[in-house]
Amino acid sequence: MENKSSDLLPSDILTIPNLLTGLRILLLPVFTILFLKEKYKISLVVFLICGASDFLDGYLARRLNSRSRLGSYLDPVADHGSVILIYIMLTFSSGLPFQIPLALFILIAVRDLLVGVSELGVLKFQGLDKTWDPIYSGKVAINTQFISACVVVIANIYPRFFRDNLNVMLVAVYIITGVFTLYSGLQYLNRGLDFWRERRKQ
Numbered sequence: 621m622e623n624k625s626s627d628l629l630p631s632d633i634l635t636i637p638n639l640l641t642g643l644r645i646l647l648l649p650v651f652t653i654l655f656l657k658e659k660y661k662i663s664l665v666v667f668l669i670c671g672a673s674d675f676l677d678g679y680l681a682r683r684l685n686s687r688s689r690l691g692s693y694l695d696p697v698a699d700h701g702s703v704i705l706i707y708i709m710l711t712f713s714s715g716l717p718f719q720i721p722l723a724l725f726i727l728i729a730v731r732d733l734l735v736g737v738s739e740l741g742v743l744k745f746q747g748l749d750k751t752w753d754p755i756y757s758g759k760v761a762i763n764t765q766f767i768s769a770c771v772v773v774i775a776n777i778y779p780r781f782f783r784d785n786l787n788v789m790l791v792a793v794y795i796i797t798g799v800f801t802l803y804s805g806l807q808y809l810n811r812g813l814d815f816w817r818e819r820r821k822q
Contacts, residue, residue: 639679641694644670650653655709660777667730667773670702671766700732703765710772718772720789726763726799731805733813755811757804764797 649668654663677695710716711725735758771793775782782790 629651637677637680640673641698644673644698648705660773664773670820690728703732704729706769708767716776718775720772724794727798728801731801734805755804755807757807759799761804764800768793768797
């Protein structure tokens with residue numbers, strides 16, 4: 621009888637980058653539970669692990685040449701989903717000494733929704749071999765969003781210190797994050813519109 625195990629566990633699914641992406645998705649509810657229980661220090665560690673896995677899965681996918689169709693769908697879902705979930709927690713959780721401004725949350729949510737839908741649209745119509753290369757400003761925006769979230773979590777661990785000494789730093793982080801988020805969102809929107817114009821011509 622022929623062994624079907626290779627059909628059940630194809631090599632393009634159980635790759636190291638895909639496993640790291642899966643780990644990031646699984647850690648999101650862990651972060652949420654810890655944060656809701658006000659265990660901010662442990663939740664920060666979990667959040668940093670999520671950020672490290674985000675860097676490593678992309679790096680290893682390029683380094684090992686192990687991009688897969690599953691990974692191309694999972695990675696944007698994990699990236700944008702994790703950002704939105706964490707920013708929901710930091711924006712709407714009541715009783716926090718420091719919260720993400722609502723305007724910044726809305727900007728990030730709209731931008732990530734547009735980018736995520738665009739990426740999945742390109743995958744659907746163009747296939748894995750013709751996916752978009754990330755825009756540099758988009759990478760910067762994601763990094764600033766990650767840094768902003770880390771700073772806000774740390775501010776909630778040491779609220780008195782931040783309130784007395786680092787209020788200006790928080791405002792600066794919010795502004796920088798907002799600027800790069802808006803700029804990269806406009807770039808992705810422009811590229812998406814160009815993509816659909818080209819498809820209509822075909």
